[in-house]
Amino acid sequence: MNYPKLFIPGPTHVSEEILDSFSTYQIGHRTPEFSDLYRIVVKGIQKVLYTKNRIFLASHAGTGLWELGLKNSVLPNSNILHAVNGAFSNKWSIVSDKCGYNYSNIEKPWGKGIHPEDIDKKLSTGDYDVFCMVHNETSTGVMSNLKLISELLKSKYPDVIWMVDSVSSMAGSKIEVDKLGIDFIFASTQKAWGLPAGFSVYSVSNRLIERSKKIKNKGYFFDLEVYDKYHQKWQTPVTPSIPHMFGLKKTIEKINCEGLESRWKRHIKCAEYTRDWAKNHGQSFLPEESCLSNTLTCVKNDQKWDINAINMNLLKRGFRMDRGYGKLRGKAFRIPHMGNIYINDLINYLTNFDNVLSELNY
Amino acid sequence: MNYPKLFIPGPTHVSEEILDSFSTYQIGHRTPEFSDLYRIVVKGIQKVLYTKNRIFLASHAGTGLWELGLKNSVLPNSNILHAVNGAFSNKWSIVSDKCGYNYSNIEKPWGKGIHPEDIDKKLSTGDYDVFCMVHNETSTGVMSNLKLISELLKSKYPDVIWMVDSVSSMAGSKIEVDKLGIDFIFASTQKAWGLPAGFSVYSVSNRLIERSKKIKNKGYFFDLEVYDKYHQKWQTPVTPSIPHMFGLKKTIEKINCEGLESRWKRHIKCAEYTRDWAKNHGQSFLPEESCLSNTLTCVKNDQKWDINAINMNLLKRGFRMDRGYGKLRGKAFRIPHMGNIYINDLINYLTNFDNVLSELNY
Numbered sequence: 012m013n014y015p016k017l018f019i020p021g022p023t024h025v026s027e028e029i030l031d032s033f034s035t036y037q038i039g040h041r042t043p044e045f046s047d048l049y050r051i052v053v054k055g056i057q058k059v060l061y062t063k064n065r066i067f068l069a070s071h072a073g074t075g076l077w078e079l080g081l082k083n084s085v086l087p088n089s090n091i092l093h094a095v096n097g098a099f100s101n102k103w104s105i106v107s108d109k110c111g112y113n114y115s116n117i118e119k120p121w122g123k124g125i126h127p128e129d130i131d132k133k134l135s136t137g138d139y140d141v142f143c144m145v146h147n148e149t150s151t152g153v154m155s156n157l158k159l160i161s162e163l164l165k166s167k168y169p170d171v172i173w174m175v176d177s178v179s180s181m182a183g184s185k186i187e188v189d190k191l192g193i194d195f196i197f198a199s200t201q202k203a204w205g206l207p208a209g210f211s212v213y214s215v216s217n218r219l220i221e222r223s224k225k226i227k228n229k230g231y232f233f234d235l236e237v238y239d240k241y242h243q244k245w246q247t248p249v250t251p252s253i254p255h256m257f258g259l260k261k262t263i264e265k266i267n268c269e270g271l272e273s274r275w276k277r278h279i280k281c282a283e284y285t286r287d288w289a290k291n292h293g294q295s296f297l298p299e300e301s302c303l304s305n306t307l308t309c310v311k312n313d314q315k316w317d318i319n320a321i322n323m324n325l326l327k328r329g330f331r332m333d334r335g336y337g338k339l340r341g342k343a344f345r346i347p348h349m350g351n352i353y354i355n356d357l358i359n360y361l362t363n364f365d366n367v368l369s370e371l372n373y
Numbered sequence: 374m375n376y377p378k379l380f381i382p383g384p385t386h387v388s389e390e391i392l393d394s395f396s397t398y399q400i401g402h403r404t405p406e407f408s409d410l411y412r413i414v415v416k417g418i419q420k421v422l423y424t425k426n427r428i429f430l431a432s433h434a435g436t437g438l439w440e441l442g443l444k445n446s447v448l449p450n451s452n453i454l455h456a457v458n459g460a461f462s463n464k465w466s467i468v469s470d471k472c473g474y475n476y477s478n479i480e481k482p483w484g485k486g487i488h489p490e491d492i493d494k495k496l497s498t499g500d501y502d503v504f505c506m507v508h509n510e511t512s513t514g515v516m517s518n519l520k521l522i523s524e525l526l527k528s529k530y531p532d533v534i535w536m537v538d539s540v541s542s543m544a545g546s547k548i549e550v551d552k553l554g555i556d557f558i559f560a561s562t563q564k565a566w567g568l569p570a571g572f573s574v575y576s577v578s579n580r581l582i583e584r585s586k587k588i589k590n591k592g593y594f595f596d597l598e599v600y601d602k603y604h605q606k607w608q609t610p611v612t613p614s615i616p617h618m619f620g621l622k623k624t625i626e627k628i629n630c631e632g633l634e635s636r637w638k639r640h641i642k643c644a645e646y647t648r649d650w651a652k653n654h655g656q657s658f659l660p661e662e663s664c665l666s667n668t669l670t671c672v673k674n675d676q677k678w679d680i681n682a683i684n685m686n687l688l689k690r691g692f693r694m695d696r697g698y699g700k701l702r703g704k705a706f707r708i709p710h711m712g713n714i715y716i717n718d719l720i721n722y723l724t725n726f727d728n729v730l731s732e733l734n735y
Contacts, residue, residue, distance in 0.1 A: 014398045014406060022399050022612060033395040033616050036376045037384050037569050039693055044376060070571040071433035072611035075594045102593075111590035201612055207399050209432040209571060209614020228473035231464075232437045232595075249434035250384060250563055252571020254395050254616055331401055 015331040018360050020149050020179060020307045020347040022201040022208045029206060029351070032261040033254040040253065046245035048256055053245075055263030056212050059271065060181070060196070062188035064214045067238045068259075070252040073178045073199035073211040077106045079233040080174045080195045080213075083223035084141050085112050092117065092139040094125040096155075097148030098337050103176060104143075115139070121148075121339070122309075124302030125155040127163040134168050141172045147180035149202070150336040152309030152345055153298040154180060161191040172219060178202055181212075182266070183306040183349040185275045194219045200255060203278075203306050204262055205350025210255035278305045281348035281357050288361050289346075292368075297343045306349035312342055316373055324367040330360060377693040380722050382511050382541060382669045382709040384563040384570045391568060391713070394623040395616040402615065408607035410618055415607075417625030418574050421633065422543070422558070424550035426576045429600045430621075432614040435540045435561035435573040439468045439505075441595040442536045442557045442575075445585035446503050447474050454479065454501040456487040458517075459510035460699050465538060466505075477501070483510075483701070484671075486664030487517040489525040496530050503534045509542035511564070512698040514671030514707055515660040516542060523553040534581060540564055543574075544628070545668040545711040547637045556581045562617060565640075565668050566624055567712025572617035640667045643710035643719050650723050651708075654730075659705045668711035674704055678735060686729040692722060 017024045038044045053066045060066070069076060085091065091114035093104035098121075107114040115138075117129050125144050133139065142164070147154045157175070164173055174195040177186060181196070183203025188196055197213035200206035215235065223235040231237060232249075241248045266274060285308040289296070297309040312318065318334045318341045325332045333345040348357055379386045400406045415428045422428070431438060447453065453476035455466035460483075469476040477500075479491050487506050495501065504526070509516045519537070526535055536557040539548060543558070545565025550558055559575035562568035577597060585597040593599060594611075603610045628636060647670040651658070659671040674680065680696045680703045687694045695707040710719055 014400050017399060017401060019401050022401060022615065025399050030396040030398065034392040036392065037379060037387050037563075038376050039379060039381050039384060040570065042693065071437070071594075072613070074611040075433070078592050078594045106593040109591070109593045109596065199612065201399075207614065207616050208402065208612035209617065229471070230440050231468040231471045232433075232440045234471065249436040250561065250570035251434070252569065252614060252617070253384065254569050255571065255614070331404065 015326055015329050017331050018347060019331055019333045020202070020345050021199070023205060023347055023350045024352055024356065025205060025207055026351040029258050029261050032257045033207070035254070035257040037253055040246065040250050045253075048260060049245045049247070052256055052259045052263065055259070055266070056214075059266060060186060060188045060214055061190065062214050064188060064216055065220070065239065065242060066212060066214050067242060068247055068251060068256070069211045069213065070209070070247070070249070070255065071211065072208060073176070073197055075233065076197040076211055076213055077103045077176065078110065079235070080143070080197070081107060081110060081112060082229040082233045083226060083235040084172045084174065084195070084219060086140070086222075086226060089113065089141055090115070090139045091141040091143060092130070092133050094130065094142070094144040095119065096123050096125055096151070096153060097121050097145065098150035099148060099176065099178070100145040103145065121151050122153060122297045123299055124153050125160070127159050130160060131163055131167065134171060139171065141174065143174045144176070146175050146177040146186070147184065147304050147306060149179040149307065150339070151297055152304045152307050153302045154184065154304040155302060157186065157191050165192055172222070179306055179349065180304070183278045185271070188214055200259065203349040204259070206255060206258045206262060210252055210259070277353065278349060281352065281354055282306070282308060284354065284357060285346050285348055285361070297339070307345050307347045309343050309345045312344060314373065316368070317371065318344055320371055321364070321367050324370060325363065328363050328367070330363060377688055377691050379693050380709060381693055381695045382564065382707050383561070385567060385709055385712045386714055386718065387567060387569055388713040391620050391623050394619045395569070397616070397619040399615055402608065402612050410622060411607045411609070414618055414621045414625065417622070417628070418576075421628060422548060422550045422576055423552065424576050426550060426578055427582070427601065427604060428574060428576050429604060430609055430613060430618070431573045431575065432571070432609070432611070432617065433573065434570065435538070435559055437595065438559040438573055438575055439465045439538065440472065441597070442505070442559070443469060443472060443474060444591040444595045445588060445597040446534045446536065446557070446581060448502070448584075448588060451475065451503055452477070452501045453503040453505060454492070454495050456492065456504070456506040457481065458485050458487055458513070458515060459483050459507065460512035461510060461538065461540065462507040465507065483513045484515060484659045485661055486515050487522070489521050492522060493525055493529065496533060501533065503536065505536045506538070508537050508539040508548070509546070509666050509668060511541040511669065512701070513659055514666045514669050515664045516546065516666040517664060519548065519553050527554055534584070541668055541711065542666070545640045547633070550576055562621065565711040566621070568617060568620045568624060572614055572621070639715065640711060643714065643716055644668070644670060646716065646719060647708050647710055647723070659701070669707050669709045671705050671707045674706060676735065678730070679733065680706055682733055683726070683729050686732060687725065690725050690729070692725060
C-alpha cells in the first residue's frame with residue numbers, strides 16, 4: 012500500500028479482499044452470468060434494507076440519485092420540502108433549484124438533527140407533496156431519527172413522498188425500509204458499504220414507480236421507467252461498472268458472514284469507543300446529543316488542537332485524517348467508523364492519533 | 374480467468390495489468406494525490422485526441438453524456454439535428470425526445486454512413502443549431518468520415534454546435550479534435566480504451582462552455598459549469614470512480630509506449646485481417662464499402678451460419694462472441710478488434726472460430 016490508510020468519511024478504507032475483487036475478469040452485461048451477479052447483489056441489498064421494494068443499481072455517484080429521485084417524483088404542480096441541516100442536505104436542495112422545481116427548505120443549524128416537529132410545522136400547511144432529507148449528514152455527523160419521522164408521516168401525511176439520502180448510513184446502521192415506509196432511499200458505495208466510489212444503490216416503492224409514469228420530459232438517464240424495464244431482465248439499462256458489482260458481491264458475502272445484527276452492533280461499538288476517546292481528551296461533539304451518528308463522529312475541537320499539524324503527522328504515519336467539512340475546517344473534525352473499519356483498525360488509528368498528540372505536546 | 378474472453382464490442386477484453394490497476398488502494402478525491410492522478414489522465418486524453426480543449430471525466434456510462442451534451446447546448450429556441458444510422462444514434466435521438474427538445478432525424482438505413490450531403494440537405498434549411506452524430510455505430514460497424522463532415526460544417530455552417538459520440542472509436546481510431554473542430558466528443562471506457570465499463574470521458578470546446586452558461590434548469594449532475602468549476606482545481610464535482618482512473622492511467626501509459634501512430638495502424642491492421650478472414654469465408658459486410666470501421670467488423674452472414682451454434686461452441690472454447698445487435702441478431706455478427714485486442718489475440722480467436730466452423734461442417 013503506497014497511499015495512506017483512509018480515515019476520511021468517504022471514500023472510506025477499502026480492504027484488500029474487496030479491492031482484489033475489482034480485478035475480476037470482465038463479463039458482458041447482456042449475458043446470463045451478468046444476470047446471476049445482478050440478482051445476487053440485488054437480493055443482498057434487499058436483505059440489508061429489510062425491504063421487498065425494487066432495488067436498482069446505479070453506476071455513478073449518489074449525487075446523481077438526488078436528481079433521479081426528484082425527476083421521478085416531481086409533478087408539474089409539486090412542491091418539495093427539503094430538510095437542510097448540513098452541506099449535503101443543502102446540496103440536494105440546490106439540485107431542486109437547478110432543476111427549476113418549486114421547493115422550500117427547513118433550515119436547521121449545522122449540528123442539529125431533523126425532528127418530527129420541524130417537519131410537521133411545514134407539512135401541516137398542506138403545501139408539499141414531496142419530502143427530502145438526509146438521514147446521516149456526513150458534513151456534521153448528525154443522524155436523524157427515522158423512526159420518529161416515519162410515525163409522523165404515516166399518521167398525518169401518508170400521501171407525501173418520502174425520499175431519504177442515506178449515503179453514509181446505509182449498510183452501517185439499521186434502516187428497516189418497509190417498516191419505515193420510505194419511498195426512495197439511496198447510498199453511494201464508498202461510505203458504509205466500504206467499496207470504492209463510483210457506484211450507488213437505491214430502493215424504490217411501488218407508488219413512486221407508478222408516479223414516475225405520469226411524469227414527462229424527465230430525460231433518459233434518470234428515468235425510473237427505463238431502469239425498471241431492464242430490471243425485469245435482471246439487467247441495467249446502461250453498461251454498468253462491473254468491477255463495482257463484483258466488489259458489492261464480495262461485500263455482501265462479508266455482511267452475511269458478519270450477520271446484520273452484529274454489523275449494526277459493531278458500528279455502534281466503534282462509535283462509542285470514538286466518543287469515549289474524544290471525551291477523555293476534553294473534546295465535545297458538534298451534533299446534538301440525541302443525534303450522534305453510528306458511522307462517523309464529528310468532534311468539536313474545543314481543545315483547539317492544530318488540526319493541520321496533526322494531519323501532517325498522521326500522514327507521516329500512514330493515515331489520512333479528516334480536517335472538518337467546509338466551514339467547519341479546523342473547528343471540528345470527523346472520525347469515520349464504518350464499512351471496513353473494525354474496532355482494531357479504530358484502536359490502531361486512535362493510538363497513532365494519541366502518539367501524534369504527544370509529539371505535538373498536547 | 375473463469376469467464377470467457379470477451380469478443381463482443383463492449384465491454385471489450387481487459388488485459389490483466391489493467392485489471393490489476395483496479396485493485397490499487399483508494400485515495401481521497403480532495404487530496405493532492407488525486408489531483409496528480411487527474412492531471413495525468415486528462416493530459417493523456419488530450420494527447421490521444423490531439424486537442425487543447427478541456428477534458429472532463431465522468432464516472433458513469435457514455436449514455437449519460439448524450440444527455441449532458443444536449444443539456445449544455447440546447448437553448449429554448451434550439452432545434453437539434455440527429456443523424457440516425459443505427460441503434461445508438463437512434464437512442465441519442467430518443468434522449469432528445471425524452472428531454473422534450475425540438476429535433477429532427479436524418480434517417481439512414483442500418484449499414485449506411487453519414488455523408489456530408491445528408492447533413493447539408495437538412496442544415497441548409499437554416500432550422501438547426503445543434504448537430505449530433507455517432508462516429509462509429511457500434512450496432513452496425515459503420516464509421517462515418519469526420520473529415521468530410523468537418524469540411525462541410527466549417528465552410529457552410531460554422532455556427533452549428535457539432536456533437537460526436539465516438540464511444541467505440543475514440544482511442545482506437547485517429548480523431549484530431551481541434552483540426553476537425555468538434556465541440557463535444559465523448560466515449561465510454563469499455564470500448565477502444567479497453568477498460569471495464571462505468572466511466573466515460575469527454576472533450577468540450579470553449580464556445581460550448583460559454584453557451585452552457587446561458588442555459589437554465591439543466592439540473593446539477595450534467596451541468597458543465599459545475600464540472601468546469603472543479604476542473605480548475607483538477608478535481609471532479611462528485612466522488613469519481615477512482616479504480617477507473619487508476620485503470621485509465623495505466624492505459625495511457627500503454628498507449629504512450631505503443632505510440633499513437635502505431636496504435637492507429639494496429640487497429641487498421643486488425644480490421645484488415647478480420648475483413649480478409651470474412652471474405653475468405655465467402656461472407657460480406659453490413660456497412661457500405663467506404664464506411665468500414667477500424668475498431669469492429671460487422672460481418673453480413675451471407676453463408677447463413679448457425680450463429681447460436683457457433684456461439685455455444687466458442688463459449689466451450691472460452692470465448693464470448695457477438696451474435697448481432699438487435700434486429701441484426703443472427704443475420705450479421707460483429708468482431709471487435711480494439712483496445713486490448715492485438716493481432717495475436719485476433720488470430721487466436723479467428724483460429725478457434727475456424728475450428729468451430731469445421732466442427733459444424735461449414
